Amino acid sequence: MKLxxxxxxxxxxxxxxxxxxxxxxxxxxxxxxxxxDPVLYLLGMGLxxxxxxxxxxxxxxxxxxxxxxxxxxxxxxxASFESTYNVFVKMNFAKLYDAYLATPAQIQDxxxxxxxxxxxxxxxxxxxxxxxxxxxxAAGYRIITSPWxxxxxxxxxxxxxxxxxxxxxxxxxxxxxxxxGFYYTLWLTPLFLFSGIFxxxxxxxxxxxxxxxxxxxxxxxHCVRLMRGLAQGPLDWTHGVSALWIIxxxxxxxxxVPRRMRKRMVY
Amino acid sequence: xxxxxxxxxxxxxxxEFVAVDGIDFEIPRGQxxxxxxxxxxxxxxxxxxxxxxxxxxxxxLKILGHEAAGGRNDRAIKQxxxxxxxxxxxxxxxxxRENLEVFARFYGLGRKEAKARxxxxxxxxxxxxxxxxxxxxxxxxxxxxxxxxxxxxGNPELxxxxxxxxxxxxxxRLNLWDRLRDLKRREATLVLTTHYMDEAEQLxxxxxxxxxxxxVAEGRPRDLIxxxxxxxxxxxxxxxxxxxxxxxxxxxxxxxxxxxxxxxxDRLLLYVDNGEEAVAxxxxxxxxxxxxxxxxxxxxxxxxxxxxxxxx
Numbered sequence: 001m002k003l004x005x006x007x008x009x010x011x012x013x014x015x016x017x018x019x020x021x022x023x024x025x026x027x028x029x030x031x032x033x034x035x036x037d038p039v040l041y042l043l044g045m046g047l048x049x050x051x052x053x054x055x056x057x058x059x060x061x062x063x064x065x066x067x068x069x070x071x072x073x074x075x076x077x078x079a080s081f082e083s084t085y086n087v088f089v090k091m092n093f094a095k096l097y098d099a100y101l102a103t104p105a106q107i108q109d110x111x112x113x114x115x116x117x118x119x120x121x122x123x124x125x126x127x128x129x130x131x132x133x134x135x136x137x138a139a140g141y142r143i144i145t146s147p148w149x150x151x152x153x154x155x156x157x158x159x160x161x162x163x164x165x166x167x168x169x170x171x172x173x174x175x176x177x178x179x180x181g182f183y184y185t186l187w188l189t190p191l192f193l194f195s196g197i198f199x200x201x202x203x204x205x206x207x208x209x210x211x212x213x214x215x216x217x218x219x220x221x222h223c224v225r226l227m228r229g230l231a232q233g234p235l236d237w238t239h240g241v242s243a244l245w246i247i248x249x250x251x252x253x254x255x256x257v258p259r260r261m262r263k264r265m266v267y
Numbered sequence: 268x269x270x271x272x273x274x275x276x277x278x279x280x281x282x283e284f285v286a287v288d289g290i291d292f293e294i295p296r297g298q299x300x301x302x303x304x305x306x307x308x309x310x311x312x313x314x315x316x317x318x319x320x321x322x323x324x325x326x327x328l329k330i331l332g333h334e335a336a337g338g339r340n341d342r343a344i345k346q347x348x349x350x351x352x353x354x355x356x357x358x359x360x361x362x363x364r365e366n367l368e369v370f371a372r373f374y375g376l377g378r379k380e381a382k383a384r385x386x387x388x389x390x391x392x393x394x395x396x397x398x399x400x401x402x403x404x405x406x407x408x409x410x411x412x413x414x415x416x417x418x419x420x421g422n423p424e425l426x427x428x429x430x431x432x433x434x435x436x437x438x439x440r441l442n443l444w445d446r447l448r449d450l451k452r453r454e455a456t457l458v459l460t461t462h463y464m465d466e467a468e469q470l471x472x473x474x475x476x477x478x479x480x481x482x483v484a485e486g487r488p489r490d491l492i493x494x495x496x497x498x499x500x501x502x503x504x505x506x507x508x509x510x511x512x513x514x515x516x517x518x519x520x521x522x523x524x525x526x527x528x529x530x531x532x533d534r535l536l537l538y539v540d541n542g543e544e545a546v547a548x549x550x551x552x553x554x555x556x557x558x559x560x561x562x563x564x565x566x567x568x569x570x571x572x573x574x575x576x577x578x579x
Contacts, residue, residue, distance in 0.1 A: 010372070011373055014370075014373045017369060018369045021369055022360045094359060095354055096356060098320065099352070099357075099417075102318055102320065102350035102418075103345060104342045104345045104373060105345075266321070267321065
C-alpha cells in the first residue's frame with residue numbers, strides 16, 4: 001500500500017517492527033527510566049514547590065495547573081529521544097539504513113517508519129503519564145476535569161508527531177552526534193521551561209507583556225494549551241488555532257524530512 | 268544471451284573524481300560474474316549502482332529488464348535482487364533469527380512466511396544452532412554467512428556480493444566459497460567483486476578487470492590468462508644479487524625462451540608456454556639461482572595490463 005509522498009506502508013511498518021523487536025529486549029532500561037521524568041516534576045514541582053505557591057494559578061492548586069503541560073512535555077520527550085540519538089546511531093554508526101535500502105525500502109519509507117516509531121514512543125510516555133494523572137484525579141486533585149479529556153491521546157499524537165519530525169529534521173542535518181547537546185540544552189529545555197507549563201505567560205510584567213506572543217511562535221506552547229484546554233477547559237477557538245498550528249508545521253516538516261534524509265543517504 | 272544486467276556507457280562522478288568512467292558489460296543469467304580490481308577501481312560504486320543504493324551517474328543500466336537510470340524502478344528492481352554488502356551491517360541489537368525475520372518483512376512476506384523463510388535461510392547458511400544468538404556473539408565468518416542468508420530472503424534472481432570474503436581467515440573463506448558454490452549449483456545469478464584473484468578464478472565463470480574506473484579486460488578466467496600472458500611463469504631468484512639481473516650474460520639466452528619477461532632487482536620472471544624447457548635451461552645456465560615454476564594467475568594478467576600489482 002502506497003501513502004502520499006511515494007511511501008510504502010509495508011516498508012515503513014517493517015522499520016517500525018524492527019524497533020518494536022529491539023524494545024522487546026531493552027524496554028526495562030530504555031523506556032522505563034524516561035517515564036519517571038515528568039512524574040518526578042509532577043511530585044517535586046507540583047507538590048513540593050506547590051506548597052509555596054499558596055494562592056495557586058487561575059483558581060487551581062499548583063500541581064493541578066502544571067499537570068496537563070507536563071503531559072505535553074512527556075509526549076515531546078518520548079518522540080525526541082527516538083528521533084534524535086537513536087536514529088542517528090542507526091543511520092550513522094550501525095549502518096542499518098544501508099541495510100534497509102538494500103531491500104525494496106526507499107529512504108522516505110525508512111524516515112516514515114522511524115517517525116511512526118517515535119510517535120509510538122511519545123504516545124506510550126504520554127498515555128502512561130495520563131494514567132498517573134487519572135490516578136491523582138481519583139485521589140481528589142482537579143487535574144482531569146473536562147469530558148473533552150477523551151481527546152487527550154489525539155493531542156499527544158499531534159505533539160509526538162511534530163516533535164518526531166523536528167527531531168528527524170535536526171538529525172538529518174547534522175554530521176556529529178555532539179550537536180545534540182545544543183538540541184537538548186538550547187532547544188528542548190527552553191521549550192520545557194517557557195511554554196506555559198510552569199507559569200502562565202499572559203502576565204503583563206513578563207517580557208514586557210509579550211511573553212505569550214513570543215511563545216506563540218514556538219511548538220510546545222500550542223501543545224501545552226491544547227492539553228490544558230482538553231483536560232480542564234474552557235475550550236475556545238484559540239485551541240483550534242493551536243491544533244492547526246501544529247498540523248501546519250508538521251505538514252511542512254513532513255516534506256522536508258524525506259528530502260534531507262535522501263540527501264544524506266543516497267549519493 | 269539472456270542478460271540479467273546490461274550496462275552501456277555507465278558512469279559515476281563524485282565532484283571532480285570519476286569513480287566509474289563509461290563502462291559496458293553484460294551479466295548473463297545463471298552465471299557467477301566477477302569484478303576484479305584494486306581498491307578504488309570503481310567496483311563498489313558499480314555494485315552500489317546495480318543494487319540501487321546509488322543513482323546512475325550517466326549512461327544506461329538495465330537490470331532484470333528495468334532501466335535503473337532515473338530511479339523510477341528502484342523498488343521493482345530491489346524486490347528481485349539480494350545484496351551482501353561489503354560493510355557488515357547486521358542488526359547488532361537483535362538475535363540472528365530476529366534479524367532475518369525483520370528483514371523478510373521488507374519483501375512483503377507475512378509473519379508466518381517470514382518466519383519460515385528466515386529459518387530456511389539460517390539452515391542454508393549452516394547457522395542453525397546460532398539462530399537465538401545475538402549478532403555480537405557470532406564470529407566474522409558466521410556474520411558473513413548471515414549476511415548472505417539475509418541477502419537471499421527475497422528469493423532474488425540476482426545476488427550481488429561486494430567483497431564477500433575480505434577480512435576473513437582462510438577457513439572461513441573456504442566455508443563461504445562452499446555456500447556460494449552451492450548457490451551456483453542452484454543456477455543462481457551471482458555478481459561479486461573481489462581483489463583476490465584466486466577467489467575470482469575459483470568462483471567466476473566470467474569476469475571483468477577494472478582499473479581507475481574503466482574495464483581493462485573481460486572474459487573467462489582461463490581465457491584471460493591465455494590471451495594476455497603465457498600459461499606458466501618461471502621465477503628465477505638470485506640469492507646473492509651482487510650484480511643486477513640485467514648484467515648477467517646468461518640472461519639474453521634465457522629471455523629468448525619467453526613470450527615476455529620482467530626483470531627485478533634480484534628476480535627474473537619469464538612468461539613461457541613451455542615451462543619445463545625454461546626450468547631446465549635455467550638450472551643449466553644459472554646453477555646458483557633458485558628456480559620456481561607456477562601457473563599464471565589473473566594477477567599476472569592484471570600486472571601486464573596495468574603495469575601494477577593488485578595490492579597496490
